[in-house]
Amino acid sequence: MLEIKNFTKSYSSNKKDKVAVDHLNLCIEDGDIYAFVGHNGAGKTTTLKACAGILDFNEGDILINGTSILTDPITCKKQIAYIPDNPDLYEHLKGIEYLNFICDIYDVTNEREELIKKYSDLFQLTGFLGNTINTYSHGMKQKLAIISALVHQPKVLLLDEPFVGLDPESSHNLKQIMKEITKAGACIFFSTHVLEVAEKLCNKVAVIKDGKLVVAGSMHKVLKDQSLEDVFMEYMHE
DSSP states (O other): OEEEEEEEEEEEETTEEEEEEEEEEEEEOTTOEEEEEESTTSSHHHHHHHHTTSSOOSEEEEEETTEETTTOHHHHHTTEEEEOSSOOOOTTSBHHHHHHHHHHHTTOOTTHHHHHHHHHHHTTOGGGTTSBGGGSOHHHHHHHHHHHHHTTOOSEEEEESTTTTOOHHHHHHHHHHHHHHHHTTOEEEEEOSOHHHHHHHOSEEEEEETTEEEEEEEHHHHHTTSOHHHHHHHHHTO
16 A cells, blocks of 8 residues: 655745645556556656655655555565656666666565566566666667566665656566556556556546645546546646
């Protein structure tokens, strides 16, 4: 479970504080695939980075299965995986070296080879794991980042625009994996501009505008008889 409580983040600019996210409250429960949508600069990436323990914040708290990211970040980070929209990988390493490095960090031992093979085969990257990452295309780097997030079987998965750069087959496979791991008890919180995907894939959705939450809840209740695109446009033009 991921709980975002009264989360507020400000940035200083020209001696003034700009509020990027303003008192955000959300609860992403076990089993949820929770979409986080909003315009560019709405506060989505800021929120995800704070949930991952990358950014500090001004007010509130973020809990990973009841543990505060502020007071016990290591325990929290052992349970989460974060994939940014533009993965920053160690490009001098080979793909397999990077995956083994991630497995070492998260103490993945018994199922390491099996999990690496499973996800590398699924994303058609197995034949490239012996190559250095600096030879990879953007899409291949995205796939490697996704595999590295999945091999340690996180309880909370944080994704920032995960489908950007993926080919159609890989996008399909990622959606299936998201369904599988949430069915097994994990939860997923992800930002996306692809509203059609969010509408079909997610059971819950939150819309953020200028750092403030405008609506959140089950996809069915938020949409009523409309499409997510229609609902989104209505809130953006209020």
